[in-house]
Amino acid sequence: MSRKTIGIVGARGHTGAELIRLIANHPSLALAFVSSRELAGQRLADHNDVYKGELTYVNLDPAGVAAEAADVVVLALPNGKAAPYVEAIDKAGGDTVIVDLSADYRFDERWFYGLPELYRDRWRGEKRISNPGCYATAIQASIAPIKDLLAAPPVSFGVSGYSGAGTTPSDRNDPEKLRDNLMPYSLTGHMHEKEASRHLGLPVEFMPHVAPHFRGLTVTTNLYLAKPAKREEIANRFANRYQGEKLIHVVDEAPWVSHIASQHHLDVGGFTMSADGRRVVVVATLDNLLKGAATQAMQNVNRALGFDELTAIPV
Ligand SMILES: NC(=O)c1ccc[n+]([C@@H]2O[C@H](COP(=O)([O-])OP(=O)(O)OC[C@H]3O[C@@H](n4cnc5c(N)ncnc54)[C@H](OP(=O)(O)O)[C@@H]3O)[C@@H](O)[C@H]2O)c1
Structure with a gap:
C-alpha cells in the first residue's frame, strides 16, 4: 500500500x-x-533529530498548501491564523483531512472535537x-468520569511548562522572567475554561x-459532590471509564509532572477525599506537546485515515 501524505503548516514550532x-x-x-516562513530553504533533517529524509522547509501560502493536495494537512499555527x-x-x-491545533475551530459544530x-x-x-487544548484535555479527563456526581462547578488550578506558550517571545516563555517564579495569567475566562465547559456541558473554573x-x-x-x-x-x-485506554493511566498517588515529560499518555489520580466525603481533589498530568498536542493530533490523523488510532505512538 502506498503511504498517505501529510503536510504541516507551522512546522518550525514546538508542536x-x-x-x-x-x-x-x-x-x-x-x-x-x-x-515555515523562518526556516524556508533549510533542510528539515538539520532541525529534527528523528527525521532522516531530504525534505527542506518551504514557505507556502494558503493556495500553495491547497495545491499540494496532501491527504492530511495539520495546521500548527498560532490562534486566529487557520481560516x-x-x-x-x-x-x-x-x-484532504485538516487537523487544526489552534483553538479556532474548537467551538465549531461542523468540526469534530478530537479528544x-x-x-x-x-x-x-x-x-x-x-x-483540543493541552489544559482542556487534562481538565476534561479529570472531571468526565464523575460529572454526574457534582454539586458545584469544578475548580481547576493549572501549572504548565513554558513550551505551552509557543515560540513567539513573551513573558510566559522567557526563562529569565520565569526563573524562581510562578506566573499567573488569564485567571478567569481562559480559552481552555470555555473549551472544557463547552465540551463537558458544565461550567468549569x-x-x-x-x-x-x-x-x-x-x-x-x-470537585464538590x-x-x-x-x-x-x-x-x-x-x-472503569478509562479501562483499555492506553493513553490515559489511572494512578493511585497524585501524579508528578517530572514523570510525564516526553511521555505520550496522561496520568490522572490522587483522589484525595475530604473527611466528610463531599469533596474530592483529582490531579492530572500530561506533556503539553504530546498528549496535549502532537500525540493527540496523531490519534486524530490515524482515525481519519482509517489506521489504528495508536499507530506510531509509543505506548
Ligand atoms: N505549545 C503547546 O503546548 C500547545 C499545546 C496544544 C495546542 N497548541 C496550539 O498549537 C498551535 C501551535 O503551537 P506551538 O506551540 O507549536 O506554536 P509555536 O511554537 O509558536 O509555532 C508556531 C508556528 O506557526 C508559524 N507561524 C507563526 N505565525 C504565522 C503566520 N502568521 N502565518 C504562518 N505561519 C505562522 C511559525 O513558523 P514561522 O514563523 O517560521 O512561519 C511556527 O512554525 C497554537 O495554536 C497553540 O495554541 C500548543
Whole structure:
C-alpha cells in the first residue's frame, strides 16, 4: 500500500516538531511538505533529530498548501491564523483531512472535537478535526468520569511548562522572567475554561500558571459532590471509564509532572477525599506537546485515515 501524505503548516514550532518525530516512525504516512516562513530553504533533517529524509522547509501560502493536495494537512499555527488555509483547501475540493491545533475551530459544530478517549463515539467521519487544548484535555479527563456526581462547578488550578506558550517571545516563555517564579495569567475566562465547559456541558473554573520547567503540565481539580462518597467509588469510576485506554493511566498517588515529560499518555489520580466525603481533589498530568498536542493530533490523523488510532505512538 502506498503511504498517505501529510503536510504541516507551522512546522518550525514546538508542536509541529513533535509531530514530525511521530510521522518519521509511521509505517503508512510520508511527509509531503513542512511549511515555515523562518526556516524556508533549510533542510528539515538539520532541525529534527528523528527525521532522516531530504525534505527542506518551504514557505507556502494558503493556495500553495491547497495545491499540494496532501491527504492530511495539520495546521500548527498560532490562534486566529487557520481560516485562510481552511478556505483554500475547501475551495480546492478533494478529500484532504485538516487537523487544526489552534483553538479556532474548537467551538465549531461542523468540526469534530478530537479528544478520542472522551468523544470517540461522536465521530461521524468528519474530515475537519479540531485538536483540543493541552489544559482542556487534562481538565476534561479529570472531571468526565464523575460529572454526574457534582454539586458545584469544578475548580481547576493549572501549572504548565513554558513550551505551552509557543515560540513567539513573551513573558510566559522567557526563562529569565520565569526563573524562581510562578506566573499567573488569564485567571478567569481562559480559552481552555470555555473549551472544557463547552465540551463537558458544565461550567468549569480554571486558573492557569506558567512555571520554569519546559514541558509538561499539572491540573489539580477540586470537585464538590452532591452526596458523600468513598474514595474507592471515585477511583472505580475513573478506572472503569478509562479501562483499555492506553493513553490515559489511572494512578493511585497524585501524579508528578517530572514523570510525564516526553511521555505520550496522561496520568490522572490522587483522589484525595475530604473527611466528610463531599469533596474530592483529582490531579492530572500530561506533556503539553504530546498528549496535549502532537500525540493527540496523531490519534486524530490515524482515525481519519482509517489506521489504528495508536499507530506510531509509543505506548
Ligand atoms: N505549545 C503547546 O503546548 C500547545 C499545546 C496544544 C495546542 N497548541 C496550539 O498549537 C498551535 C501551535 O503551537 P506551538 O506551540 O507549536 O506554536 P509555536 O511554537 O509558536 O509555532 C508556531 C508556528 O506557526 C508559524 N507561524 C507563526 N505565525 C504565522 C503566520 N502568521 N502565518 C504562518 N505561519 C505562522 C511559525 O513558523 P514561522 O514563523 O517560521 O512561519 C511556527 O512554525 C497554537 O495554536 C497553540 O495554541 C500548543
